[in-house]
Amino acid sequence: MHTQELPRDNYLTSGHSLASWLLTKDHKRIALLYLISITAFFILGGLMAVLIRIELATPQGDLVAAETYNKVFTMHGVLMIFFFLIPSIPAVLGNFLIPMMIGAKDLAFPRLNLLSWYIYVIGALFTLYAVVVGGVDTGWTFYTPYSTTVSNTNVLATGIGVFIAGFSSILTGLNFIVTIHRMRAPGLTWFRLPLFVWAHYATSIIQILGTPVIAITVLLLALERAFHLGIFDPAFGGDPVLFQHLFWFYSHPAVYIMILPSMGIMSEVIACFSRKSIFGYSFVAFSSLAIAVFGFLVWAHHMFVAGPSVYAAMVFSFLSFSVAIPSAVKVFNWTATLYKGSIQVQAPLLYAFGFIGLFTIGGLTGLFLATLGTDVHFHDTYFVVAHFHYIMVGGAIFGYMAGLHFWWPKITGRMYSELWAKIAAVVIFVGFNLTFFPQFLLGYLGMPRRYHAYPAEFQALNVLSSAGASILAIGYLIPGIYLLWSLTRGTVAGPNPWNATGLEWETQSPPLTENFAVTPVVTEGAYEYSKREMKLV
C-alpha cells in the first residue's frame, strides 16, 4: 500500500539547525519541544515518586530525613502537576493535532504559541532553581501560614515558577479557543468537530478562567512572604483559609485541565478501534462543557474540614455531585460505543480500556469525598492520595499514553512495536493498581498523607504499594525504549495506519509544515466509519 520511505518533505525535514527548532512557529515542532520538556519533568517527578515509595517501605522514616522527605513529595507534586500534567496533553497532542483536525495551517497565533513554550521553560527554570538550591517543603498546595511565615525553604522561587508557568497555560488555552472559533475548514461545523477538539475547547475555558486566579493567589503568597502584608496572616487579622478558597478555585478545575483532554483522546481512540460512531456524540461533547463549567462550582469540597460554614459545605457537596453526572455519562457512552462495533484491541485501545477502568474507580471514589459525612474521615488520608492518582495517573496519563500511541505514527511517520506496547500497557496497569489500590485501604484505616514515618501497623499495605511502584516504574521504562527505537527502526506507517477518520489522517505522516497541500472541505460528521471503505493495512 505505502512506500517504505517517509515523505521527503515534512515538518521534521524542513530545517535541521537548532534555530529552526528553537525559533519555529510551526505548531507541530512546538508540540515536540513540549514533548521533550514534559518528558524530562515526568522523569524527574517520577524519580521523586520512587524515593517516596522506597522511604515508605519501612515505618521508621530511615532512608532520608523528614525535611528531605517533605521536599521530595512537594517537588513531586509541583513538577508533576504544573510542569507535566497540565501541559501534557494540551500542549503536546492538542498543539500538534488541533490545527490538523480542523483543517488549518497552524494555530491562530503561532508566535504566541512559541512564546508559551518559552514562558513554560522560564517558569520551569525558576522551579528547578528552587530544587537545586535546596528545595521547598510546603506541599504543592502552599498552604498559608506555613508557606508565608514558617517555612524557610525556597517558596518564593517555586511560587514565581508556578506563576510564570501559569501564563504559558493561559496563552495556550487562548490560542486554542481562537483557533477553534476562527480557523475551521469550510464545512467543518461545530457538530462535525472531533470530540478531541470539543474536549480541548472545554479545557481551554478552564485555563482562561481559572489560571489567572492561581496566578494572583501565588503572587499574593509571594508578597505576603516577602513583606508580611497580613492578608493571609492571622496575626494581622487575615484569614489563612482565604488562601485555600483562592487556591482551590483554580486547583480543583485544574484537575479537569488534566482529565478533559484525556477524555477527548478516549473518544477518538474508542471510535477508531471499534470503527463506529461515538454513541451520543452531542452528549459527550456537551458533557465536556458541563464538566468545565460545573468544575468551577465545587472547589470548597477540599475544605470540608477546614472549619467552613456548615451550610457552605452542604452547597459545595451538592454541587460536587453535579460534576459526577457528566463524567458518568461519558463513561457510559464510551462503553455503549463498543456495542456492535468491529473491535480490534491494539495498543491505544488497550490503554483506553485501562483509562476507563481506572477513571471509573477514581471517579466513584470521588463520591466518597464529595459525601460530607465520609469526607471528614477520608480527608487528607491516603484515600485521597489514591483517589487523585486514579484520576491523574489512571485517567490523565493513561489517556496521554493512549493518545501518544494512537498519533505516534502521525507524529513520527513510523510504527512502534505493537507487542511491546501491549506488554507495557498491561505492566503499567498492573503496577498502577498494585501501587494505589492498597492506599485506599490505608486511607480507610486512617493513615494521613504526607507522613514521613508511620505507625508499624500500616507497613504491610505500604510494602505492597512500594512493590507495585517498582512494577509501575518498569512499565514506564518500556515505552521509553520502544518509542525511541521506532524513531529509526520502526516500519513506515503511511498516512493512515488505523483506517481512522479525521482530517489529520488525510495528510501524509509526518505532515507537511503547512499540514495540508490544499485546504480540505468537510462534508460529514467526525466518526462516519460505517460509510467508509476500510483499506488493508
Next chain:
Amino acid sequence: MLFFLVAVSAFFATVIAVGVVVFAVKYRRRSPTEVGARITGSLPLELLWSIIPLLITLVMFFWGATIYYHMRRPPTESIEIYATGKRWMWKFQHLNGVREINTVHVPLGQPVKFTMTSEDVIHSLYFPSMRTKMDVIPGRYTTEWFTPTKAGEYHIFCAEYCGTRHSGMIGTVYVMEPRDFQAWLASGGTGATSEGPLHVRGEKLFSDLACNTCHVPDGQGRGPSLVGVFGSPQTLADGRRVTADPGYIRESILIPQAKVVAGYGPLMPTFQGLVSEEQIVALVEYIKTLRPAAQAATRAGDSANTGIAAAAAPSK
C-alpha cells in the same frame, strides 16, 4: 453510609468493566475490512444513565449532609476540652486545669467536645478511630466532638501538613471507664500537670491584665459588663448581632475593634502578642462563670468542677 457507597461503586465499576470486556470479546473484528454497526445514540438511554446516577448521588448527598450536620454540632452536655496545636505537639487542657501533651483521656460513652486553635500553622486534629477530624487554625476556634464507644487506646494524628516533623505530631487518646476517668481527673492526671481550674486562672488574669478596670460588673465602666454575656446574643455598634461564643471572646481580646458592642466606643487596646492561647482559654472559661447573681446561685459549683459534673450527667 460507607457500605452504601462501596456497594454503589462496586456495582458501577463491575458493570463498566464487564461491559467493556464482554463487548471487546463479542464484537471483536472478524475481517480486516469490517466496520461497526451504524448506531449514533439513543436519547432514552442517555436520560436513563443521567437520571439514575443523579438520583443515587442525591441520596448520597442528603445522607452525607445529615451526618455532617450532626458532626458539626456538639451536644450541649459534652465534656469540654481545649486543644492547642503547636509544631509539633498537641496540648490538651481539661477544665479543672489538668494539662496533657500528646495524650488525652476521655470517658467512655460521654460526648467530648474539643475547642481548638493553633499557635503557629494550620494543623488538623484527627481521631481515625472516631472517624472525625477538624482543622486547627491559627486565629480562630474550631470544634469537633465524638462519643467514644469502646475503652482502649487510639491514635491521634495531625492530618494537615505542618512542616518537618508533621508525621511526629501524633498522640494517643485513652478512653476510660467513667469511674476511672473521674479518679484520673481528680488526682490531677498521671503524667499530666495541673495548675488549678481554668476559670480560676482566668479570674487572676482578668485582674492582672487590668481587664476589670473597664469591664466592671455593673456596666458603668468604659467597657461593657461581662456578666451574663457568654452564650447570649450581642448587638454591635453597626447593628449586626453575634453570639458571644468562645470565638467571639477570643477575637474581642485580640482584635477589639472588629465587633464593638453597641453603646461603647472602640477604646480597648489589642492584646495581640500579650496573651497566649492558653491564657485566652482561661479568660474564656472565667467569662463563662460570670452569671447574674440569680443564675449563679442555681448553678453554683457547676463550672468549678465542670469535668466531673458533666461526667455525672446521663450519657447519651
Next chain:
Amino acid sequence: MSHHIATKGLYVSIFAALMVLTAVTVSAAFIDLGAFGFSVALTIALVKATLVILFFMGVRWSSHLTWITVASGFFFLVILLGLTLTDYLTRGWSTIA
C-alpha cells in the same frame, strides 16, 4: 474591512456621561447612605464600565461571541466572589456556645 465607525459626537457624549457619573459617585460618598453607600458606588461603577465596554470598546457593534466572552468573565468573577462568600457569610449561622 468594514467595521462600525462611531461618530465623534457619540464618543464625546459617552465621555461626558462618564465624567458626570464620576462627579455623582464622589458626591454620593460624602452623603450618609448607610448600608446603601456601597451599592450606590458599585452600581455607578458598573454603569460606567458598561458604557466603556459598549461604546469605547465597541462591543455594542460586535458579534455575539464577544458578548458571551465579556459576560463569561464577569459571570465567573461573580462565582468566585459569591460562592466564597457562602462560606464566610453563613459561618455565624451555626454558632453554638
Next chain:
Amino acid sequence: MSEAVAHGHLDDGQRGHHPRLQHQFDDLEQQFESSKLGMWLFLVTEILFFGGLFMAYTLYRIWYYDAFVAGSNELDITLGALNTAVLIFSSLTMAMGVRSAQLGHRKALVNWIILTMILGMVFLVVKGFEYHHKYVMHHIPGAYFQWDGVNGNQVQIFLSIYFCLTGLHATHMVVGLGIMTWLLVGAIRGKYSPQWYTPVEIAGLYWHFVDIVWIFLFPMLYLVNRHAH
C-alpha cells in the same frame, strides 16, 4: 470525509496577499477577528486575575469595615478623582485614535496616541506622588508600617490590598505605555490603514480595560464612607 478543493488558495489568488496577512489565515478579516477575540479572552483572564484581590477586598471589608473606613479616609480623594478623570479622558483619546485609524487619518492617529500616552503618564506621576506620601507617612505595609489610630493591623490589610490593587493597575499602565510606544512607531511609519489596523484596535481594548479596572478601584479604595470625616 473530505473532498479537497483548492479553496483557500483560489481565494488568496483572487484577493492578492496583503503584506500584513499571516500565512495561517485566509484573509485579513479572519485575522482581525481572531486577534480581537484573542484580546478579549486575555481581558477575561485579567478580570479573574484582579478577581482574587477583589475577593480579599470583599472579605476584609465585611470583617473590618471600620479599619477600611479609616484607611480609605487616609487616601487623597482629590488626587484619586483627578486620576479617574485623567484615565477616562485617556479612554476617549484612545477611542478617537482607533476611529482615526479606521478612517485612515494617519496624522490624527499619531496625535491621539501621543495624547493618550501623556495622559497615561500624568496618571502614573500622580500615583507616584500618592505613593510617596504613603512612604513618608510610613503607611507602606511591612516592617516600617506605622499607624497612630486603632486597628493598625487591619488598616495594614486595607493598605496592603490598596497597594496590591493599585500596584498591579499601575503595572498594567506601564505595560500599556510600552504598547502605545510600539503603536506610535507603527503609526508614524504609516503601518496602519483602514484595511489593517488590528494592533490599534487590540491595544485600544487593552487600554480601555485598564481604565475600567480603575473605574472600580476608585470607589472601592477612595470612597469608603467619606461622610463621617
